[in-house]
Amino acid sequence: MTARNPQARRPTIYDVAKLAGVSPSLVSLVLQNPDRVSEKRREAVRAAIAELGYRPSRAATTLASSRTKSIGLVIDDYRNLWFVDLLRGMESALTEHGYHVTLADSRPGENRIKEAADGLLAMHVDGLVIAAEPGGTVLTGTGVPTVVAGWRNGVPPNVDLITNDDDGGGALAADHLLGLGHTRIGHLSGSGGAAAHRRAGFDGRVRQAGAGLWIAGEEGGTSEEDGYASACWLLDHYPETTAIFAANDTMALGAFGAIKARGLAVPADISVIGYDNSTLAKSRYLELTSVDNRSDLVGVDVAKALLERIQDPTKGPKRELIKPSLVVRGTTARPSA
Amino acid sequence: MTARNPQARRPTIYDVAKLAGVSPSLVSLVLQNPDRVSEKRREAVRAAIAELGYRPSRAATTLASSRTKSIGLVIDDYRNLWFVDLLRGMESALTEHGYHVTLADSRPGENRIKEAADGLLAMHVDGLVIAAEPGGTVLTGTGVPTVVAGWRNGVPPNVDLITNDDDGGGALAADHLLGLGHTRIGHLSGSGGAAAHRRAGFDGRVRQAGAGLWIAGEEGGTSEEDGYASACWLLDHYPETTAIFAANDTMALGAFGAIKARGLAVPADISVIGYDNSTLAKSRYLELTSVDNRSDLVGVDVAKALLERIQDPTKGPKRELIKPSLVVRGTTARPSA
């Protein structure tokens, strides 16, 4: 690539064609289907492209072909890292079909999810994935195949929905603690939809086993601070508790704080299990046992659903629950008493 | 907005014009400069837009106007959360000028930073921000104003560079520990460019004060595991150490692990100070004293530099260092001995 004047107009397909001594159509063909072009011209065109530093204009391509081979992903907040697994899962299934993913966040706290989706639709994405609480109107009249990932509230029945099985995850956590022999168990919940399912799944199994269960923070948030407060309440009101299931890893960290403040040890005095299998859980200092909701698998299935819908937009809606798995680390053990 | 057949062709500006009884030009004008249109027509056009659920095609707009009012941001890895502060800083300065930011990650481990930048350039971004180690060629011939944020290696002298002052941050950490009275200090370093500056700044101050300094992991990585290993080495070889400065918060977490394993307490036996002021540091369980590199301010200045360059592409290159600040929490205290 030769150095060029940064002021210069960016080269077009015509510039390339002229330099390579072929027609613009041929250049276009080299770009999208090199096998249909004789080797001689193909190399001439490629040389010209390199020489000029030519980059096809996506805007023009989009306009002319009315496909972008791109999928829009609307997420809630970049700091909720589960979207990274979702994204990688999607990419792993989409790349081989030539699609790529464009991200937009909903400006947390501003409820800009509709704006985010509109922005992506304005870019002519061929499909849309909503990985945030969809506020109803977002899902109507998008004009492209749309899938909701990881949330289940406010999703109209005609939209594809691929979600983590939070009930199953709660049950998984319960089975683990019950299997270790715990009979007096606390749960740090939260008020969100996912939290409700985790709670329900957990609750069901624990009661079925006849063990004691105390639930804290059912109306509260899901931050570390919330986890701390709920754990304090729990430990002060039910000091006989030997195990705590937190609705997410961050809340589990809050529980650690409350436990430490009371001079107790994990897991010797209290077992703790979290949810999300986040970086936090993987930390060698914390070694938190946690439920992994397998968002990577959600991503793969989201991609599949989207590709199916792109091929056949009349397909009926798809509903799927991805089974979570349990990752046992160092914060759960048999009760000491 | 009326329900529409999802199969239907998306409405164009012509459809809106026909429904509103005006020319396409007028519709375009309403979209970009409503004040120049009489109220009567403006409302007619808006009603037609709502009626049809019309959404302007960004591709067509881009092609016709050759501006996108969008800035591309290439980041290294979505999991390096400092980019979120950078992004928010950029947005705060760009929104009022009508610009928005499009993200692309470099597929960590695959060195796809050039591909990421190319993708953004293909979308006709009006400016480009590289917030990842720029491998030389990325920065040549982009054809649009380009700024490097947060990295300083491999940046040609003619490119804008806005970076955290890691030397200053290291000095800040040193002053804090020295001020508390520590005289036997360890540092967990790493091999990256930022780590080297943090080390240099720290080292300079500590030696100047005549205190003892041991540096570990100068050739190693910057993960929690690396921090753990380096801290183990440090504590075993120099048990007289009373304070540790980790090159980032994650490594500080590793140090916690090593300290705990030796039955020591933070900050009673050992003070620990991290770098980045990440979520980890803010955790109420960890309460890690940390240097905040103020990436939000980097973002603001990146945006300013970009806007200046967009207005006047001939401007000389800009170099800036953003001063970090210290956030004192619970892991640093006077030495006990």
Place this chain on the structure above:
DNA sequence: GCGGCATTTTGTAGCGCTACAATTTTGTAT
């Protein structure tokens, strides 16, 4: 009522690319 000016509205000509039919070149069997 009309000139003269400001305001509002419209027609035309692309932006850079691709789809597709039409054309040219090449290869193969007779």
Place this chain on the structure above:
DNA sequence: ATACAAAATTGTAGCGCTACAAAATGCCGC
């Protein structure tokens, strides 16, 4: 050598929008 099919290449006509000049309309005072 010739006919014919297959492969390679090209010309034309948009995709949906905006810039800009030109035209139409509204508004003012006298």
